[in-house]
Amino acid sequence: MDRVASSPRVLTAEEKQELRRDMAESSAWAKTELKRRRTAKDQKNSAHGIEDGIEKSQFSN
Template identity: 75%
Template structure:
């Protein structure tokens, strides 16, 4: 399976490029990331994931707080097995 990406060339035109080296391309439009770039990307992704989880929890808690103020719940019993 080939992985295709779109890249922007210097003059602004877009071009599709394959991750594998094409026979007609003398200079590949994509390159492998260096070890440092991969580590930086992993760190950034971990930070983004942690932020997203915290944000979803904050929104869920705010929604539950609002619903409990009006006596609204989701109708699902918690802590037990339903029959």
């Protein structure tokens, strides 16, 4: 296996800012997608009469 030996370069302030922005966008997308999938799964289970098996009244905040 060939490996190129090079030292990593330091990101510029602009590159760091762009990376942070990209990571924030990715995180927001992932949260939205997970919420969408959870909702779709819950609706599918509800349509089939399937519950999660956890009694909601047992928990209090």
